[in-house]
Amino acid sequence: MDEETDGIARLARRTRIVLVRTSHPGNIGGAARAMKTMSLERLVLVAPLRYPHADATARATGADDVLERARICTTLEEALADCTFVIGASARQRTLPWPLLDARTAAERVAASEEETAIVFGPEQSGLDNRELERCGALLRIPTGPAYASLNLAAAVQIVAYELHMAARVAVARAPETPLATADELEYFYAHLQRVMEAADFLDPENPKHLMRRMRRLFNRAHLDRNELNIMRGLLAAYDKLREEGIER
Amino acid sequence: MDEETDGIARLARRTRIVLVRTSHPGNIGGAARAMKTMSLERLVLVAPLRYPHADATARATGADDVLERARICTTLEEALADCTFVIGASARQRTLPWPLLDARTAAERVAASEEETAIVFGPEQSGLDNRELERCGALLRIPTGPAYASLNLAAAVQIVAYELHMAARVAVARAPETPLATADELEYFYAHLQRVMEAADFLDPENPKHLMRRMRRLFNRAHLDRNELNIMRGLLAAYDKLREEGIER
Numbered sequence: 001m002d003e004e005t006d007g008i009a010r011l012a013r014r015t016r017i018v019l020v021r022t023s024h025p026g027n028i029g030g031a032a033r034a035m036k037t038m039s040l041e042r043l044v045l046v047a048p049l050r051y052p053h054a055d056a057t058a059r060a061t062g063a064d065d066v067l068e069r070a071r072i073c074t075t076l077e078e079a080l081a082d083c084t085f086v087i088g089a090s091a092r093q094r095t096l097p098w099p100l101l102d103a104r105t106a107a108e109r110v111a112a113s114e115e116e117t118a119i120v121f122g123p124e125q126s127g128l129d130n131r132e133l134e135r136c137g138a139l140l141r142i143p144t145g146p147a148y149a150s151l152n153l154a155a156a157v158q159i160v161a162y163e164l165h166m167a168a169r170v171a172v173a174r175a176p177e178t179p180l181a182t183a184d185e186l187e188y189f190y191a192h193l194q195r196v197m198e199a200a201d202f203l204d205p206e207n208p209k210h211l212m213r214r215m216r217r218l219f220n221r222a223h224l225d226r227n228e229l230n231i232m233r234g235l236l237a238a239y240d241k242l243r244e245e246g247i248e249r
Numbered sequence: 250m251d252e253e254t255d256g257i258a259r260l261a262r263r264t265r266i267v268l269v270r271t272s273h274p275g276n277i278g279g280a281a282r283a284m285k286t287m288s289l290e291r292l293v294l295v296a297p298l299r300y301p302h303a304d305a306t307a308r309a310t311g312a313d314d315v316l317e318r319a320r321i322c323t324t325l326e327e328a329l330a331d332c333t334f335v336i337g338a339s340a341r342q343r344t345l346p347w348p349l350l351d352a353r354t355a356a357e358r359v360a361a362s363e364e365e366t367a368i369v370f371g372p373e374q375s376g377l378d379n380r381e382l383e384r385c386g387a388l389l390r391i392p393t394g395p396a397y398a399s400l401n402l403a404a405a406v407q408i409v410a411y412e413l414h415m416a417a418r419v420a421v422a423r424a425p426e427t428p429l430a431t432a433d434e435l436e437y438f439y440a441h442l443q444r445v446m447e448a449a450d451f452l453d454p455e456n457p458k459h460l461m462r463r464m465r466r467l468f469n470r471a472h473l474d475r476n477e478l479n480i481m482r483g484l485l486a487a488y489d490k491l492r493e494e495g496i497e498r
Contacts, residue, residue, distance in 0.1 A: 005395055034404055039394030062399055104415070143414060145288030146254050150311055151407075155283055158404045159411050165392060166353070170470070200487035202480075214477060221419075222471035228463060231451075238449035239484075242491045 008039045008168040011111055015164065016042040017157060018079045018120040020132060023049045027124065029059030029067065030154025036063035038161035043070040044079045044118075059154070076120070076132055085115035088128050088136035089156060091149055096130075099138045106140040107163035108223060111170070112180050119160055124153050170223075181229040189229055190216060192236050199243060256360075257288045257417040263365050264413065265291040266406060267328045269381060270372040272298050278308030278316065279403025280370075285312035287410035292319040293328045293367075308403070325369070325381055334364035337377050337385035338405060340398055345379075348387045355389040356412035357472060360419070361429045368409055373402050430478040438478055439465060441485050448492060 017035055022028055028051060032043055043066055045051060051072070060067045073079040080086055087106055088098075101109065110117050120136060122128035133139065142151060142159050151159075181189070194212055197203050203211055224232070266284055271277055277300060281292055292315055294300060300321070309316045322328040329335055336355055337347075350358065359366050369385060371377035382388065391400060391408050400408075430438070443461055446452050452460055473481070 008394060030401065030404070033399075033401060036397045037393045037400050037404075039396065059401075061401075062397055142411070143418065144286045145257060145414065147288065148285045148311055150282075151286050152279065152282060152308075152310075155279070155286075155404065155407045158400075158407055162391070162408050162411075165394065169392065196484070196487075200484065202483060202487065211480065214480065218471055218473065218477050222467055224467065228467050231460065231463065234451060235445070235449065235488075238445075238451065239488050239491065242488065242495060246491060246495055 004169055005039075007111075008165060011164060011168040012040050012042070014115065015040060015110060015117045015119070016044050016079075016083075017161070018044045018046060018076070018118050019048070019153070019157075020046040020076060020079075020120060020128060021049065021123040022051075022121075022153065023124050024153075025050050025053030025056035026059045027153040028053075028070075029056035029061075029063075030152075031121075031157040032056075032060045032066040032070070033063040034154055034158035035161050036066050037158075038165035040161050040164065041066050041069070043067070045070055045072045046076050046079050047074055048072070076135060080118050080120075080135060083116050083118040085110070085113060085117040085138075086136045087117070087119045087138045087140045088133050089119065089121045089160065090133065090139045090141060091127055091144075091151070096133055096139070098133070098136060101138055101140055103140055103142045103160055103163045104167075106138065107160070107167035108170075109138075110164060111167035121153060121157060178225040178227050181224045181226050185226070185229055186219070186224070189219070189224075189233055189236075192233060196236050196239050200239075253418055254288075257414060260360055260413060260417040261289050261291070263363070264289060264359060265293050265328075265332075265367050266410070267293045267295060267325070267367050267369040268297070268402070268406075269295040269325060269328075269369060269377060270298065271300075271370075271402065272373050273402075274299050274302030274305040275308045276373065276402040277302075277319075278305035278310075278312075279401075280406040281305075281309045281315040281319070282312040283403055283407035284410050285315050286407075287414035289410050289413065290315050290318070292316070294319055294321045295325050295328050296323055297321070325384055329367050329369075329384060332365050332367040334359070334362060334366040334387075335385045336366070336368045336387045336389045337382050338368065338370045338409065339382065339388045339390060340376055340393075340400070345382055345388070347382070347385060350387055350389055352389055352391045352409055352412045353416075355387065356409070356416035357419075357429070358387075359413060360416035370402060370406060427474040427476050430473045430475050434475070434478055435468070435473070438468070438473075438482055438485075441482060445485050445488050449488075 019031060035043060142156055193215060268280060284292060305316060391405055442464060
């Protein structure tokens with residue numbers, strides 16, 4: 001097993017997909033297949049309307065094993081037992097004060113954590129109700145076009161499973177076990193970068209914030225881990241050192 | 250229409266999804282729905298085995314309009330007429346000398362280009378044949394787990410449509426119209442970065458390439474556009490300038 005495969009396997013062991021009150025058994029089969037293509041295997045069904053069902057088996061194709069090993073629970077509480085990170089998929093804008101993450105960011109958080117994680121999908125028509133959403137620590141939204149946001153349930157599971165898979169690969173492509181830089185560490189870095197850019201006469205005095213916004217956007221996209229941040233800060237420090245030597249002379 | 254929506258609309262206008270010899274009409278409907286959720290609307294069917302069909306309409310749900318406006322062609326050539334960028338989806342490792350892109354990278358290329366683009370999906374069982382793949386300028390692969398790579402066709406279209414949607418959003422989040430840095434430009438940047446890191450005694454003489462690999466990984470992840478690259482190079486030049494002043498004194 002190579003390093004990348006191992007990263008995904010470790011994520012898969014602590015990550016379950018929970019489908020709540022699913023109406024169409026075909027979607028349960030489709031979700032099982034979607035999971036298996038991305039190496040996920042822990043499926044939990046909460047009070048499915050019709051299950052087991054021939055449509056579920058038909059849509060699962062080669063993922064019958066995921067379906068067979070699916071846990072069936074009567075309540076969401078039972079499905080979430082021992083989870084420390086619960087993410088609820090929600091298509092609608094909610095007024096709950098939970099952090100709302102897009103699918104990619106949510107997957108990165110899961111990959112960067114070591115938590116026992118559940119990602120919860122509600123019924124096809126209505127989604128999770130408020131009581132169910134309150135059991136979640138974060139909400140996940142899949143970005144869609146403005147005209148038609150009605151993702152099929154199995155398609156939504158496919159996108160989330162794919163993003164988890166991609167995030168696990170990227171997480172392994174980093175130095176192993178290196179934590180991501182925290183928001184505070186990034187703020188120190190941006191402040192340091194701004195001082196160096198000012199010293200190098202880089203910032204437009206008319207619009208000093210414009211360039212910094214660009215730099216923030218760039219490094220936010222890159223999701224620096226702590227080692228990478230330290231290298232970048234080392235480069236800024238090397239500039240400061242040269243500059244102090246210049247001033248002393 | 251806000252800027253982001255407009256970016257996706259522009260990509261959608263010049264991007265078609267081509268399904269070749271699809272066996273199951275349900276997959277055609279599922280693909281139409283998958284496209285519509287991500288604002289894509291140009292579906293082309295090449296010699297579908299059974300179409301029109303009630304299963305297609307049933308799976309399309311609210312995307313009947315995409316289905317109704319789908320073009321039906323008898324040959325792939327006809328479907329690709331006037332395309333300047335043709336990407337073939339392929340699950341298998343191929344020996345063709347075409348560039349092989351993962352879905353995310355392919356979507357970024359499409360979003361960064363202004364080309365009339367087709368993304369082509371083969372039949373469920375066999376995929377595109379070699380003659381069809383030869384019509385493509387690049388191959389697209391969706392990363393899957395090692396144990397089971399058999400993505401459902403509509404699920405594959407969903408992932409690709411989602412990545413196109415995400416890439417169009419990111420492309421708009423950059424300065425508008427700024428092209429991505431080319432591979433050559435990135436190589437100049439890495440060479441310059443290495444010279445600065447050497448001058449600053451940053452590279453481990455035992456293993457000078459280790460840190461550079463990390464830096465490459467970081468900036469490859471960030472997908473720099475040309476403006477961002479110029480800012481980074483400007484910072485390196487500011488270091489060089491200070492250093493020369495120090496040496497002159």
